[in-house]
Amino acid sequence: MSDGDEKITVENVNVPGHTTRVSKVMYDAMKQAMWRVLPSKAPGLTQNEIREAVVLHLPEGLFPGGAKAGWWAKTVQLDQEAKGNLVREASKPLRWYRVA
Known part of the structure; x- marks a missing residue:
């Protein structure tokens, strides 16, 4: 298996016990x-703010023009939240920050 084909298992904080390979x-x-881009304390960033901010830091070869950045941001957010590395604030709209 080449590095480009390597998969990892991710979790979903909203569906405990469910995993997906990506x-x-x-x-x-x-x-x-x-x-x-994520702060290490409140207030965090909204999903839209995260999606807009990460595009500047993504490899163009993997995410041409930011393509699919929203899906991947949500996938990482749900997995890292399930692992306890991101905190979801009880706010509207929802905001997240990383655990320092």
Whole structure:
């Protein structure tokens, strides 16, 4: 299996026990971009703010023109929240920040 085909298992905070296999390269690129833009304390960023901010930090070869950034941002957010690395604020709209 080449690096480009490597998969990782992700969780979903909204569906405990459910896992999905996704591209490790895409996941890692999005996670790194999210960690660059998310604050480590409240107030966090909304889903739209996260999606807009990460595009500047994503490899163009993986996310041409920001393509699919929203889906990958949500995938990483749900997984990292399930793992306890992101905090969901009880706000409207919802906001997230990373655990320092």
